[in-house]
Amino acid sequence: MDFSRLLSMDFDSSNSTLSLPSLLMDALIPGYGNISQLIYRFFGIDVGYVVSGCLVVFGLFQAAQFLYSRSYDYISSYFTSSIYIEDDDALYGQVMKWVAEQRMTKVSRDLKAVSKWVSNYQDDEDELDDDDFNVLDEKGIFNFEKWAGNIPPRYEPNYGSDRFYHEGRYFQFSREKKENQWSSDDDESLVIRCFGRSTQPIKDLLNHVKRWTLSKENKMTSVYRAPAEAHGGRMWNRQSCRPSRPMHTVSLEQQQKAKIVKDINEYLHPVTARWYASRGIPYRRGYLFHGPPGTGKTSLSFALAGIFGLPVYCISLNEVGLTESDLGTLFSQLPRRCIVLLEDIDSAGLRRDDLPTGEEETGLTSPASEPADGSEEGLTKISKTDVFPKDPTKKKATPATKSLISLSGLLNIIDGAASHEGRVLIMTTNCPENLDTALIRPGRVDLQVLFTLATREQIRDIFTRMYSTEFDDKHVNSAVTKPSTKSSTKSSKKTSKPDDDFLELLLADSTADSVDQEKLVEMAEQFADQLPESKFSPAEIQGYLLMRKRDPKKALAEIGKWRDEMLESKRSGKKVVNVLN
Known part of the structure; x- marks a missing residue:
């Protein structure tokens, strides 16, 4: 390599560039002048000159970015309107679902x-083809995955x-995440912004989203709980x-x-309010x-919610750790119109603060046992040992878990001075005689339904409803169909003899036995004649029919055997009955 030109170079000549950027770069980067x-x-x-040009471009870019940021902040502060939505609000999910179907996500x-x-009955069925519902393999087995x-x-x-853009107006949609110091999950929020000093366009957009959601869920009932x-x-x-x-x-x-629906x-x-x-x-x-x-x-509670388009808020008073303060807070958060469902209120173990400990445990003394004149002559105190003598051969029973909610606390929450108004309260019980009279007095319970x-x-009606196809859609009757003969033949050639026997058992009941409406009514009458x-x-009868939901003739033929077995089990106290035979 010829280094003669390199050795003959005069690094001290006046041709070298000594511009200000060169001096700065030479101070920052050693050897920059020689290079x-x-x-x-x-x-x-x-x-x-190249470095000078780059510095000028960089400076202009930073200046433009700074001016854009300041201008954007100024315009956002004084010439736009915004509405925030937190992720713990039901509106958050509605907006996200609506946005997911807009052009911006495409x-x-x-x-x-x-x-x-x-779910098995809603959401995205319109996105599935008819072939997607043919989910059985050649052996007739459904694979959910x-x-x-x-x-x-x-x-x-x-x-x-x-x-x-929505209806010709420009909107900005921002999704932000922020840390939550009380939970391991981060909180999210949405910000919808539009030009102008009025939030009315955003309000109209949110009203549109709510109407859109209702049109999607007009046949659904939302169920809420408070874990x-x-x-x-x-x-x-x-x-x-x-x-x-x-x-x-x-x-x-x-x-x-009809009486309940008319009343609600x-x-x-x-106008009633x-x-x-x-x-x-x-x-x-x-x-x-x-x-x-x-x-x-x-x-019936869920049917009423469906008729009136109300959400159902379920509360279990037996839930571990539920206090009166928690229950009061939950009632204060209820929407203006809803159904509050308190199931099995008799088993909640509510405390009566005005009763002695022994009476509270046995529940044998109640205000109903007092005489009308208020004297104590008609009140007989019965202890637990008087009714149930101690058996030395048996171990001491473990006391039942008591609720942290007292009866007086529940009554104050239901109809106290600060109680929620506008809701429909439904309490269910299997043993109404175990309820305190103060809980079911008029004003707290306005209508009792047996x-x-x-x-x-x-x-x-249960038999007719089980086998009627009047309300089935196009996919119900074809959801479980018999596998084709070709696929079954191929499978039988590939599988062993035990698998062939098992496949025959599967195919034996794979086709539904359809019955016309007139015949179905006649069979329903015969079915009702055989049951006392x-x-x-109704749940027991429905459970029997579900085991034979595709064969009404079989259900009618075997009802006598099932009836006798169930009656015998009820007489003998037997709790397990083999209904598959």
Whole structure:
């Protein structure tokens, strides 16, 4: 290599660039001057000018960025309006679901994928083809994982800002995350912004989102519960969104159902609230559903919620750690119109602070046992040992767990001075005689509804409803079909003899036995004739039919055997009955 030109270079000549950027770069980068001299000698390029140009461009870029940031902040502060939505609000989920179906999530290059919660009866059925419902393999086995794999994820805007147009107006959508010092999960919030000094366009947009959500969930009932949080508090969370139960599926006399619906319908009307206020009556309504287990008390509650479009807020007084303060806070957070469901109120173990300890444990002394004149002559105190003598051969029974909520505390929450108004309170119980009279007095319980064991009319209706195809959609009847002959033949060639026998058992009951409506009515009458009234609960009869839900003829033929076994088990106290034979 020829270094003669390099050795002949004069680094002290006046041709070297000594501009201000060059002096600064030489001070910052050792040897920069020699390098710039080499580039100038060989290529004739003055690096100082290049560095000067880069510095000018960088300075202009920083200045423009600074001006844009300050201008944006100024315009956002004085010429735009915004509304914040926290993630613990129901509106947050509604807005996110609406945004996920807008054009902005289809053209954006920065998205967040979310696995959809897919139930067996709602959500995304429109996105599935008819072939996606043919989910049985050649042996007739359903694979849920394979079926759920056909559901695509939902794509939401990622954290940051996005822009979209709605009805010709420009909006900015921002999704932010902030740390929560009380929980391991970070909180999220949405900010919707628009130009102008009025928030009315954003309010119109949110009203549109709520109407859109109602059109999507108009046949669904939201169920809320209040589990204990990590920090010890409680708040309402939507646990499920189930199909609204039709009223005709509830096993109750038509007159009783009509009376309840008419009463709640009149109570919920806006004019009724003014009527109550003008007469000084607290605007509350309470119902007590009582009767044996499995007679439809909870089912009627959900059917009523579906009719009136109300959410259901379920509270269990037996829940561990639930205090009166927590219960009062939950009642104060209830929406203006809702159904509050207190199930099995008799088993809550409510404390009566005014009773002695022995009476509180046995529950044998109550205000109902006092004489009318208020004297104590008619009050006989009975201890536990008087009724149940101690057996030395038995171990001491473990005392039952008591609720942290007293009876007086519950009564104050239900209809106290600061209690919530406008809601529908439904209490269910299997043993109404165990309830304190103060809990079910008029004003707290306005209507008591008795649920009895199945009558002949109810038995007939349950059979008809189970096998009727009147309300089935196009996918129900074809959801469980018999595998094709070709696939079954191929499978039988590949499998062993035990598998062939097992496959034959699967295919034996794989086809549904359809019956026309006239024949179904006749079979329902025969079915009702073979069951005695007021002996079986609707849940027991429905459970029997579910085991034969695709074969009404088999259900009719075997009802006599099932009836005799169930009656015998009830007489002998046997709790386990083999209904598969």
